[in-house]
Amino acid sequence: MRLLITGGAGFIGSHFTDMRLKRHPRDLVVVFDKLTYAGNPANLSQAKKNPNFKFVQGDICDRAAVDRVVKKYRIESVVNFAAETHVDRSILSPEDFAKTDVLGTQTLLEAVRKFKLRKFLQISTDEVYGSIERGAFKETDPLKPSSPYSASKAGGDLQVLAYRHTYGLPVLIARSSNNFGPRQYPEKLIPLFATNALEGKSLPLYGDGLNTRDWVYVEDNCAGLDAVLEKGALGEVYNIGGGNTRTNREITYGILKILHKPESLIKRVSDRLGHDRRYALATTKARTLGWKPQWTFAKALQHTVAWYRDNPAWWQPLKSGEYLQYYRKQYKV
Numbered sequence: 001m002r003l004l005i006t007g008g009a010g011f012i013g014s015h016f017t018d019m020r021l022k023r024h025p026r027d028l029v030v031v032f033d034k035l036t037y038a039g040n041p042a043n044l045s046q047a048k049k050n051p052n053f054k055f056v057q058g059d060i061c062d063r064a065a066v067d068r069v070v071k072k073y074r075i076e077s078v079v080n081f082a083a084e085t086h087v088d089r090s091i092l093s094p095e096d097f098a099k100t101d102v103l104g105t106q107t108l109l110e111a112v113r114k115f116k117l118r119k120f121l122q123i124s125t126d127e128v129y130g131s132i133e134r135g136a137f138k139e140t141d142p143l144k145p146s147s148p149y150s151a152s153k154a155g156g157d158l159q160v161l162a163y164r165h166t167y168g169l170p171v172l173i174a175r176s177s178n179n180f181g182p183r184q185y186p187e188k189l190i191p192l193f194a195t196n197a198l199e200g201k202s203l204p205l206y207g208d209g210l211n212t213r214d215w216v217y218v219e220d221n222c223a224g225l226d227a228v229l230e231k232g233a234l235g236e237v238y239n240i241g242g243g244n245t246r247t248n249r250e251i252t253y254g255i256l257k258i259l260h261k262p263e264s265l266i267k268r269v270s271d272r273l274g275h276d277r278r279y280a281l282a283t284t285k286a287r288t289l290g291w292k293p294q295w296t297f298a299k300a301l302q303h304t305v306a307w308y309r310d311n312p313a314w315w316q317p318l319k320s321g322e323y324l325q326y327y328r329k330q331y332k333v
Ligand code: NAD
Pocket: 006, 007, 008, 009, 010, 011, 012, 013, 032, 033, 034, 035, 036, 037, 038, 039, 040, 058, 059, 060, 061, 080, 081, 082, 083, 084, 085, 086, 100, 104, 123, 124, 125, 126, 153, 175, 176, 177, 178, 179, 180, 184, 185
């Protein structure tokens, strides 16, 4: 397959790129990425060694640039990871989210239509379903997003489904739960708290710390996405989750314990606006594709925190960015 991976210089996209090159050694993989603050060429240092890998810098909202890359590399299928992804940033400045996550997705769908591509896999999120008090969301549940981020992702999903219904495009959607692992930008809970603890800085826990997420290790998520791309039924949605529901407090204590750091580093701060209380996904449908998570949560958290401990050269430069300065001021940390 000649595959275009958009947003492949980010966290999950770069792991997916590595996995595809390893599992499908004859395939061509082209990463197309705008290199926003979240895109990092260092994430592709392994992939760059492979002759079947190409990198093109570009914006998924730029129709001419998308057409050029599809034509130049005779692309057959697209996996779309490209998005603005951080909920706190979407609360601060929602516009880029609507642009990239809705219009960017629609621009890619136009390319799928124009060049009659074989498959389009949209990478979506459990956040499109909104918050759930008990139980777990199924693919057939209605969308009820609550942040500018999740509303934009839901808008992307609806474009994908509309292009299926109207033009019969060969699309798939995967909705993943909270990922964690190496190379995640240090604005998200686990890398932010692990690196703050390593620096002896406080860990800003929002509200009562009892918000709950369903965590999946990034390699397990990528294996699920690969199963959806290879074996999923066109037009269908698949949930990919780890089944590890944990409160933010549990995650925080877990990180401190691994790093032998004191609980006095935890700092309770004001809550995120509109903070979703709990996410959880039912993954029965994805399991019919022969996929299931391989990592235990404890082992994956240990491995992840150790990676941040051992790779300060990767994350230290990222922690001096403009947003992180703003964030520190906002939460006084
Ligand atoms: P990330 O923020 O680490 O990476 C996003 C990548 O997209 C970056 O490389 C960035 O440069 C690129 N990008 C942004 N705007 C672009 C544009 N206009 N054109 C081209 N490239 C652009 O994100 P991530 O955490 O790896 O998430 C990847 C995808 O998975 C996103 O679609 C996200 O919504 C989804 N997702 C993430 C999680 C999670 O826990 N991280 C969970 C579920 C779903």
